[in-house]
Amino acid sequence: MNHNPEAVATLQPDYLGFIFWEPSSRYFSGEMPDLPHSIKRTGVFVDAPLEEILEKVEKYQLDAVQLHGKEAPDYCQELKGRILSIRAQSRNLEVIKVFSIKDDFDFGILKDYEDVCDYFLFDTKGKLPGGNGYTFDWSVLEKYPSQKPYFLSGGIGLDSLDKLKGFLKSPASTMCYAIDVNSKFELAPGQKNIEELKTFRVSLESDMN
Numbered sequence: 573m574n575h576n577p578e579a580v581a582t583l584q585p586d587y588l589g590f591i592f593w594e595p596s597s598r599y600f601s602g603e604m605p606d607l608p609h610s611i612k613r614t615g616v617f618v619d620a621p622l623e624e625i626l627e628k629v630e631k632y633q634l635d636a637v638q639l640h641g642k643e644a645p646d647y648c649q650e651l652k653g654r655i656l657s658i659r660a661q662s663r664n665l666e667v668i669k670v671f672s673i674k675d676d677f678d679f680g681i682l683k684d685y686e687d688v689c690d691y692f693l694f695d696t697k698g699k700l701p702g703g704n705g706y707t708f709d710w711s712v713l714e715k716y717p718s719q720k721p722y723f724l725s726g727g728i729g730l731d732s733l734d735k736l737k738g739f740l741k742s743p744a745s746t747m748c749y750a751i752d753v754n755s756k757f758e759l760a761p762g763q764k765n766i767e768e769l770k771t772f773r774v775s776l777e778s779d780m781n
C-alpha cells in the first residue's frame with residue numbers, strides 16, 4: 573500500500589481524504605493513522621449503501637463524507653439524521669456533495685441539496701467518478717447562485733497555479749471555500765508528493781497575503 577497520510581498531515585491541510593470506493597486505485601483499507609484533530613478525516617464514497625458509510629464513519633471516526641455518485645437529497649438528509657442520532661449530537665459530520673461539470677452546468681440542481689449538505693464540491697466529469705485529473709472551465713462558476721461555500725476540484729496541480737491565483741481574485745470565487753487536490757500530486761496512486769504539495773501551498777498562500 574502506497575498511502576502516506578501521515579506525511580500529508582505534516583502540511584496541516586484542513587481536510588484529508590480517504591477513498592472508500594473499491595474500484596479506485598487509491599482505495600483505502602488500512603489502519604487510520606493518528607492525525608491532528610484540526611484535520612478533518614474525510615471519507616470519499618460513490619453511491620455506497622448508507623449502512624456502509626455509517627460503518628466507516630464510526631470505524632475511522634470520520635469528520636466529513638464526500639459523495640461522488642448520484643446520491644439524492646433524501647439520501648444526504650437521512651445520512652445526516654442517522655449520524656446525529658448515533659453521535660447524540662456530540663460531534664458533527666460534514667456532508668460534501670460533489671457535482672461533476674463537463675461544459676456547462678445547471679445550477680438549478682443544487683436547490684434541493686441546499687438544506688441537506690454542508691458544502692458543494694465541483695469536480696470535472698470524466699470516465700471515473702473522481703480522480704480523473706482534468707480541469708473544467710471555472711468560468712461557469714461566475715453563475716454560481718448559492719451562498720453555500722464550495723470546494724474547487726478537478727485536475728488541479730502545480731501547472732494550475734497561475735490560473736488558480738487569477739480565479740481566486742475573481743468574483744466567481746466569492747464562495748470558494750477550499751481547494752481539493754489529488755492525482756496531480758501523486759508519485760503513485762494514493763502516495764502524495766509532499767514536496768510538490770508544499771510548493772503549491774506556499775505559492776498560493778504567498779499570493780493571497
Ligand SMILES: O=C(O)c1ccccc1NCC(=O)[C@H](O)[C@H](O)COP(=O)(O)O
Nearest residue numbers: 596640701702703704705726727754755
Ligand atoms: O481519486 C479517486 O480515485 C476517486 C475515485 C472515486 C471517487 C472519487 C475519487 N477521488 C475524489 C477526489 O477527492 C478528487 O480529489 C477529485 O475527484 C479530483 O481529483 P483530481 O482530478 O485527480 O484532482
